[in-house]
Each structure stands twice: as C-alpha cells, then as structure tokens.
Amino acid sequence: MLDICLLGTGGMMPTPNRFLTAMLARLNGRLLLIDCGEGTQVTMKLLGWGFKTIDVICFTHFHADHISGLPGMLLTIGNAGRTEPLTLIGPPGLQYIVEGLKRIAPELPFSLKYIELKQQNTIEISGFHISYILVEHMVRCYAYRIDVPRKGKFDLKRAEQLNIPKTIWSKLQKEGIAYYNDKEYTADMVMGKPRKGISVIYCTDSRPIDSLITFSKYADLLICEGMYGEEEKKQKAIEKKHMIFSEAARLAKQANVSRLWLTHFSPALLEPELYLQNAKQIFEQTELGEERKVISLYFTE
C-alpha cells in the first residue's frame, strides 16, 4: 500500500486558505516529500505522519513557492530526532540553492546527500522508485513519477516440480537468490513476470507537453497543476508556462491514468469548483485537490 497526501493546493504564494502545493508519499512507514514551500511543515504537522522518517525530498524547481520552507523543515526534522542522512533531489544547482538557504540552519543532526538531475535515470530510496522528466516551465523544472513495483507471482507448482526446498521459498521471493546444500536457486526459476505496481505522477509547474503523456501512462494517480480554471486564461497559461484545467484533463485522458487531482491554484482562483466541469467533461475521473487530501493506493490484479 502506498499512501499519498496532497499537502497543499496553492501556487505562487501561501495564502490564509491554502498551503503551497506539495506531495507526501508513505510506504512502509518511510516518507518521500516532493516540494517544500513556506508552510509545508505546518500542513504536515496537521496531517500527523511525522517528520523523522522523511528519507528523501524532491524538488521540481527552485521557484520560492516550491522550496522556501526547506530551512524550517530541515530544523523540524532534526528536532524530531533524525540522525540518518537525508537525500535531496532536484535540478542542477540544487546544492548551491540549499547551501544558501542553510545559512539560517547551519547545524543539523543529520547529513544531506544531494542528487542533481541530469540524464534519465531511476533512483531507488526506501522502496520508492523515483523517475523524472524535464518539463516546460519558465525555469528548469521536472515532473516526478513514484513507482512501487510488484514482483511476479511465485509459481508454487513449478517450485514443487523443481524440488526447491520449502525452507528457502521465502528467501527466494524476497532476495531473488537462495542456496540449499550448496545448490543455487534463482528467482527466474519460480517467479512469474512482474505485475502492475503502483504509480503516481506529480507534475507542477509545466505546460502540457507530449512527453508527459508517455511519462504518465497508466498511472494510478496524476497530481497535476491547474493554475487557472477558466478556458479564456489559456493564453495567459501559455505565457506563464502553466496549464488550465482542461489541458490537465486532456493530458490525463491521453495518458490513460486512473484519476487526476488538480492543484497549484492561482491565488486569484478563489473558487476552483466553478471550473471543475471544464476538466470533467474531458476526463471524468478529475477531482479538485484539497488541503491534505489523502488516498491509499493498493496493488490490483
């Protein structure tokens, strides 16, 4: 099971009614955070999943509304008792930016590990398989995909046919290799093809570029920006490199995702519900993001 929480729904600046857009994922008690604007630690406190087990923080880009909460967050993670290293992932320049912000949090009880994104790759941390693509914004910006892969089925019949001793079945499934009486057994002997895992896409801020369709294909959940609801703001969205609701919905439809959550609303967009239909008529499984909206995603057959 992968738990996902949308910590806030605001874009540009924090406001009294909205925390800034950020996503928290929880897998076996470990946490992955994407983006950390001013106030993200407050909405996390309200959520109650804790701070100590945050193993990785990913940044889409370095506009302040996506990273300004980092110094306070690092101090709060330290106050929660963390001593294990913490990994930060983001566009090139990450270390320079963070070292600037860390001037007001110079002493932490844990170390930071920096991963600056370059060529395509998948990073695995605490069971989260993190991949990313460059998207189209005013500055270098990435969308993230979080996968929890699922192994194939263990073929009981085949294991018996091959006389694999029962005592090593569990080890073989978990570790992919096991020994018994000096004989080696490997997973491919008894494990079926990997099954569909769980996948979540987090995309903000960007125009709805084609590569996002492939990247988001068949995801269980697409969390996507919808800076403006109104159709007539499309030109503004093009200029500012954002999306309107209907563009996010079209992306969700083309990528054939299971559901879409809209977020990163403009401070001027006071009633996003007025424009939800603009998205739903294109992609029915569209929902508006809300502060601390949570979903638990399960493996499905």
Added chain:
Amino acid sequence: MLDICLLGTGGMMPTPNRFLTAMLARLNGRLLLIDCGEGTQVTMKLLGWGFKTIDVICFTHFHADHISGLPGMLLTIGNAGRTEPLTLIGPPGLQYIVEGLKRIAPELPFSLKYIELKQQNTIEISGFHISYILVEHMVRCYAYRIDVPRKGKFDLKRAEQLNIPKTIWSKLQKEGIAYYNDKEYTADMVMGKPRKGISVIYCTDSRPIDSLITFSKYADLLICEGMYGEEEKKQKAIEKKHMIFSEAARLAKQANVSRLWLTHFSPALLEPELYLQNAKQIFEQTELGEERKVISLYFTE
C-alpha cells in the same frame, strides 16, 4: 498615532495554531516590520495592512524562526508593486544571510539596502526612529526600540512678541527654519521642549539583562518574549537564553513601561493563560500576545 500589530506569538517553529513572533508598526501609512519567520506573510495578509509600503525590516537575530519567511516576503512585496528601495537592518552578517536566502528570489523589482548593526546609533526611516541594544541569547541578538518623537509646543504668544510673520509659522514648526524678507527665523525662538513621544520595545530572544531596563524605560508598550510560563522552567530558560513570564514582568516593572505583551511561546506551552498570573502578580499591566493583536498608540500630554 502609531499602530502596532503582533503578527504571531510562536517561538521555535510555526505550528497550526500560532504564527511565528513578528511585529508590524504603521505610521502615516508606512510600515516597519521586525522579524519575518515562516508564515509571516500569511498573517500579514489576514491583517490587511498591505505589503507595498514596508520600508524597513529589522531582524533580531538569524535563527530560522525569525527570518525564514524573508524570501517569500520579498517576492510578495514585489508582487504588491513596490519599486522603492527597501532597508534591511540586522546583526553583522545580515547581507551574507540574506544573499543566501535570495538565491530563491533572485529577481526583485526593488533594491535592498543593508544596515548591519554595530555601535549604538539611531536610524530614522519613514518617521520611525529605530534604536537597538545587544541582548543575551545563544547567538548575537538585538532588541529594538521604535520611537515616534514629538516636538515641543509652538509658543504663540512668543511668536507674536517676536513679530514673526504668521505666513511662516507653519514652515517654522515643520522644518525648524524659515525666512521672511531675508530674515532668518529658527525653531528655538518659538518651540517649547520636545514632548513625550511614543515608544515601543520589541525584545525576543533574550535573558532579562539589566541593560534592557534602561533601554525600555517608560515605553508605552513592551513586547517581550515569554518562552515558558512555568516558574519551574527558569533553569531551562537560563540554559536556552530565554525568559519565563515572571522575568519579563519584572523587567516591565523595573522599566516602568505602560504595558507588557508576552509572546514567543514555546510550542510545548499550549495554554499560556494558565501562567499569566505569574506575570500579573508582578506587573499588573501584562497581557498575553495573540495572533494579530493590535493597539493604536497616541501622543499623551
């Protein structure tokens, strides 16, 4: 009239129920802010005094809870349309710290002017007379005093006796010097001694050192930290270089201020009202700070 708003009452970290401690002063529509933690721009938005006319931001020290909100605040001030320079005042190292934070707000429509505090001095900006003293905290930290001085009375009788032409009376009062038919007139000819002005002290974080008594003498309002309410936390306060309520009250009494507002409550201090009596039995005019508590201070005879 000087309007004062305590923007938040929290210390250490922002929490769902308290914004971080900061003070906003308004004089003739111009604003002075002291401290700017994570979320200060949100409580300011709720207050509604605007952002564009912030002419100066003072920092007591560089612990994150007093400055982490600066990058977002600068961007919001820019979005409000400010193009005039903005002055930042703080301990030595200010420019280094702010330039680190500004890596996520590299482009602003106004310039920054830095004043790093050294020897005793008074700085005048937009009518605010700002003075400061070094206090006793874990890091270099300052308390601020904001004065609005008041000139003496214009001596009408004396002006008539001296045959000062009525047409220059107003100029003489405002500018201190005026000319009529090539003759020079100066304020000392007709102005009485300066009268009592308005003064506000903002002191957090510190131990209650003696120099604070002189510094705060006869202030209309002392905004002072009370990190802990309980008497038995005095030892902890000494170790962490903070104050308990009764220490702040004793300071207020010794300085003979008109009123005391307690603030900068520890996140663990959930019900400060339980300990208010510890302060009031020493200094009756003690009040608990509250989010966006406001007072208008007037000249008195």
